[in-house]
Amino acid sequence: MPAPSRPWAVVVPVKGGSSAKSRLADPARPALATAFALDTIMAALATVGVERVVVVTSDPVVATLVRALDPGDRVVDLVPDPGVGLDAAARAGVDRARAEHFHRVAVLLGDHPSLTSTELEIALAAAATHRGAFVPDAAGTGTAMVALAAADADPTTNFGGGSAARHAAQGLARLDLDLPGLRLDVDEVTDLEAALAVGVGQHTARALGGYPDDRAGDDPLHR
Template sequence: MYARMPDVAGTGWIAVMPIKRLELAKTRLRGAIPGIEHDRLVLAMVRDTLTAVRSCPVVRRALVVTDEPAMVAAAADLGAERVPDQPDAGLNAAFARGAATAAGSPVVALTGDLPALRPHELAAALTALGRHPRGYVPDATGTGTSMLAAAAGVDLDPRFGPGSAAAHEASGAVRLDGDWPSLRQDVDTVADLAAATALGLGRYTAELVAVAQYGGGRPR
């Protein structure tokens, strides 16, 4: 587990992460780790993402938009705040709901499928935004979005979904490029999970992979 780094003067990003009901999330990953229930894998990836976010020196608060009971408990355990979701409202509505709660602060939108995320890479990407009002980081494929950020007082205007990188650029968000492989590597497929594993998974997802590979019983 990453150690919490000290706060940096002049920073105060609010991270927003919407989380679906576990049984509905990441359906293409079903069976990705033999012998491990799908819900446990999804929750582990969210926990690793949130742990890294909470350890980022420029993130002041983390808001999890969810109505998933297991995630409500996990968020509290990891020092995040829960924002109630609206059933069937969709991903972008959940991002907007969380951003509205953080009004007056700069907001960074992230999905909960970045189990290899390194806090310093997230900090570097947010720093790279500079004076731009909005910016995004494309995912490893170049077509999706792994991070969207908006300065204080600027509408987040999330456009996640198929082709979101182009949609965010068309909306005026600046593309942010840097050496941030762990920030770009979201996990939707078995191949994505293998790529994240090669980068180095966070504690919770790594434990599940280790159990599947080497046995040793159910991780705590």
């Protein structure tokens, strides 16, 4: 698939810390939450057409690990989390990307351990045909990603429970794509089980004690 004519910036809000993923009943919850985020960010970094990944976080551990993914500081941009909720964090990332003159900006939550760069490339290519679009989560009621292809598209993100209906009402095009890694966001143990069935990235596999990844395909990030 050819690269889009205009590059994308992908914003990834990451809460981090001991309160991250509070509904995930697992003793390794904080480490797993960080691993999910790192695998999400790695997939974005490897995606054709993505030239900037804006990570919004105030967690020092996450920030240090993210910097290690891009030691040359060429692609990853770290932005402090305003600390007043997910939508504010997403908006801070969008504002930074637009300040850096990216017309196309996507917001991808940092809890997609099964995401591949191929899936994200497909989703962004589909979103590029609309002023603004969103990909619903696997349940169809939440939102996995919001993509704003027009520079003046409304940056209001409206994440949270029932967000798919809000994004549709906002005028964003709904993209019901067959991309399980993108649409699987992990909040609970059952979500994690579903992600494991699809295959997870290297950070999540390591956090789970080296759970074998049976994913087929050519994405080196998920071997």
